[in-house]
Amino acid sequence: MFKQTGATLWFTGLSGSGKSTLAMALERALVQRGHLAYTLDGDNVRFGLNAGPKILTETRGYSEDQANRFGLGFSAADREENIRRVSEVAKLFADAGLFALTSFISPYRKDRDAARKIHDQNKTGALPFIEVFVNTPLDTCEKRDPKGLYKQARAAVATGRAAGFTGVDDPYEPPLSPELTFDAAAQPVEQGVELVLGHLEAKGLLT
Numbered sequence: 057m058f059k060q061t062g063a064t065l066w067f068t069g070l071s072g073s074g075k076s077t078l079a080m081a082l083e084r085a086l087v088q089r090g091h092l093a094y095t096l097d098g099d100n101v102r103f104g105l106n107a108g109p110k111i112l113t114e115t116r117g118y119s120e121d122q123a124n125r126f127g128l129g130f131s132a133a134d135r136e137e138n139i140r141r142v143s144e145v146a147k148l149f150a151d152a153g154l155f156a157l158t159s160f161i162s163p164y165r166k167d168r169d170a171a172r173k174i175h176d177q178n179k180t181g182a183l184p185f186i187e188v189f190v191n192t193p194l195d196t197c198e199k200r201d202p203k204g205l206y207k208q209a210r211a212a213v214a215t216g217r218a219a220g221f222t223g224v225d226d227p228y229e230p231p232l233s234p235e236l237t238f239d240a241a242a243q244p245v246e247q248g249v250e251l252v253l254g255h256l257e258a259k260g261l262l263t
């Protein structure tokens with residue numbers, strides 16, 4: 057019915073690197089061409105399926121104990137679980153025939169590799185998984201700092217507190233062999249959209 061094969065486009069990069077801007081522009085471009093596409097990002101996932109303990113107690117009626125068991129923050133273990141759940145959801149979207157676009161820092165290589173593996177283990181055969189590294193240098197992300205989070209993290213670290221903020225005092229492991237790399241410090245978003253569309257076309261995914 058959809059006249060397309062589903063696929064997951066996995067955007068990874070630092071906070072402020074341009075993941076969401078590129079994913080949203082691509083979603084628009086795909087939809088304009090008559091394809092079904094949907095973006096999963098912090099705004100629709102970390103306030104819903106993967107909400108943190110505070111949201112769960114304040115708006116969902118969870119007890120503190122439940123909220124601490126099921127809510128997700130930014131420890132390495134919570135990030136791993138965040139990415140695992142997002143991978144499973146993206147896989148279902150792709151299995152249903154959509155382009156699933158995911159925009160998460162996903163800082164750990166093993167978690168992104170696990171996301172890819174989840175797509176290999178589909179009952180109807182491996183689903184296409186395309187890793188897009190949004191490779192914007194930390195200093196550019198930090199200058200942009202649209203939410204002021206880098207500033208807050210630097211201030212915490214300067215006073216001897218841990219911020220656990222990616223790129224400041226928490227790791228980001230760049231992909232070793234992503235399908236695509238986009239430098240959002242040097243290239244406009246339209247160029248990123250063309251890059252990804254070109255790849256999808258070359259792989260026969262836009263028929």
Ligand SMILES: Nc1ncnc2c1ncn2[C@@H]1O[C@H](COP(=O)(O)OS(=O)(=O)O)[C@@H](OP(=O)(O)O)[C@H]1O
Nearest residue numbers: 070071072098130135138160161162163220221222
């Ligand atoms: N400690 C810490 N480290 C990094 N980022 C933080 C942190 N705390 C909150 N935020 C905000 O949450 C967004 C990242 O969430 P993600 O779900 O993409 O993170 S992860 O993939 O689980 O690592 C990220 O949003 P983006 O800027 O859209 O990437 C931040 O705004």
Ligand SMILES: Nc1ncnc2c1ncn2[C@@H]1O[C@H](COP(=O)(O)OP(=O)(O)O)[C@@H](O)[C@H]1O
Nearest residue numbers: 071072073074075076077200202240243244245
């Ligand atoms: N290719 C680009 N060129 C210039 N600025 C960009 C580009 N992509 C994103 N930006 C800007 O960078 C900031 C962070 O982008 P965003 O997409 O929110 O990053 P992320 O989702 O990775 O946190 C925003 O202010 C956005 O307008």
